[in-house]
Amino acid sequence: MYSATHRFRERSPGVIATRFLEREDHMFDDKVTGIGFLKTTKARHAEEAIGHTEGLVTVLRLTMADIKPAEDALKIAKQFFGAHQYAKAVQAARRAESIAVTLDERFGKYQKSLKDLQSRIESMERLGLDTEAIGKVAGIAEEKLLDGIRENGAFIPNYLAARDILERATQVGRAFQEEAEIASNRIFVAELAIESLANLKGATDNGAFAHGAASSLEQAIHDATKELALGNPGNAAEIAKEIEEKARRLKTQFAEATKTLTEVDAKVIDLRGEGVLIHSVETQVKMARDMLDRGLIEPAAAMALRLQADAKSIADQYQKATTTLADAELLYGRLQREGFHSYEADAALRDARRTIREGSYGRAIEHLERALQAFARRTNARSSLGKDIEETRTRVRLLAGSGLSFMPDIQEVLGRAEREFQQGNYSGSSEDLRIATVLLDGVTHAPSPKK
DSSP: OOOHHHHHHHTSHHHHHHHHHHHHGGGGSSOOSTHHHHHHHHHHHHHHHHHHHHHHHHHHHTSSOOOHHHHHHHHHHHHHHHTTOHHHHHHHHHHHHHHHHHHHHHHHHHHHHHHHHHHHHHHHHHTTOOOHHHHTHHHHHHHHHHHOEEETTEEEOOHHHHHHHHHHHHHHHHHHHHHHHHHHHHHHHHHHHHHHHHTTTOSTTOHHHHHHHHHHHHHHHHHHHHHHHTTOHHHHHHHHHHHHHHHHHHHHHHHHHHHHHHHHHHHHHHHHHTTOOOHHHHHHHHHHHHHHHTTOHHHHHHHHHHHHHHHHHHHHHHHHHHHHHHHHHHHHHHHHHTTOOOHHHHHHHHHHHHHHHHTOHHHHHHHHHHHHHHHHHHHHHHHHHHHHHHHHHHHHHHTTTSOOTTHHHHHHHHHHHHHHHHHTOHHHHHHHHHHHHHHHHHHHHSOOOOO
């Protein structure tokens, strides 16, 4: 049995040409010049062209390329040669050669595209990606191949269109795999972020914390993995990115909440030492720490910030309430020495002292504001009464030398109003001032006596 190499040598252009010459020697025995020489030259050219093309076709038979169109064209060339139509034989041989070269070149490109697609499918399968759709492309390309096209006078396989289909599928597969690899890497990073979050409290008694802190994120990891398996790497990458960002945010919130609760504890100790009732904040700090220990980071962090604000507010209200009470008591004592007494002010101060003892510092401030308003009304009334007395005294001085018979009475009543004002008897002073004013108005508005 001959080898492929031996068969190729047997079909080489030189061997084939020799055989043609041996078979056709009798055609050239009688004439070697003139027309016989011309025919001999044309025949030799045709024989060489056919031999060269047949050698090329023989080599291509060793490949998987479909070279039947070239073989058919070569048969036509041989038929022309047998009919002594050497010019047509040369043309047919050259056309067969062109078809063979075209088929070889295009088949090589098609084969390379097919191998690239197969390699891409194998690579995707190693990553566990769905390759069912892309795996069908090879069949589609083969169908396109069999459709064929008419070119150079022959019906040949449509390697170009089939190759384009394979290349597009390979590009789509490559892009999908790249997205899938990015998503896979993001999922891996997200898993590391979850693990880091779950280990924040260390190995000691970490079960409850890890479950509370990471359970929702682990569910999201499952969602991301599912999206990747369904062929949605973009969605998977986005979910994984959100998981990573949330895990990082929770770690930051955990550190900040721990620090804030420590600061609130210190503030509570200081306020308790000053006598401030802050039991509600202490109780809620314990609740916040319990939530933090169970991995409920977000509500614990929000509660820690609120408690920090509450502790500051209580401290400010306590300071304001106690300071305002001390100032109000001093002011009320001075007013009392001046003769001022107010049931409303007494009640407001009494309520303020009681609510301070109860730790209701905001309510205490409200009661103190009532007392201060009573003081303000009293102060305003005193100021207004003093101004009215001074204005009346000015009018009396202006009329002192006018010889009015009622002037001594007016001066006496006005003097009594001044003394009562100085003694703090503002109601008596106001009454006497009103009498003096009425008398003064009666004198100044009385008609002049006729002469």
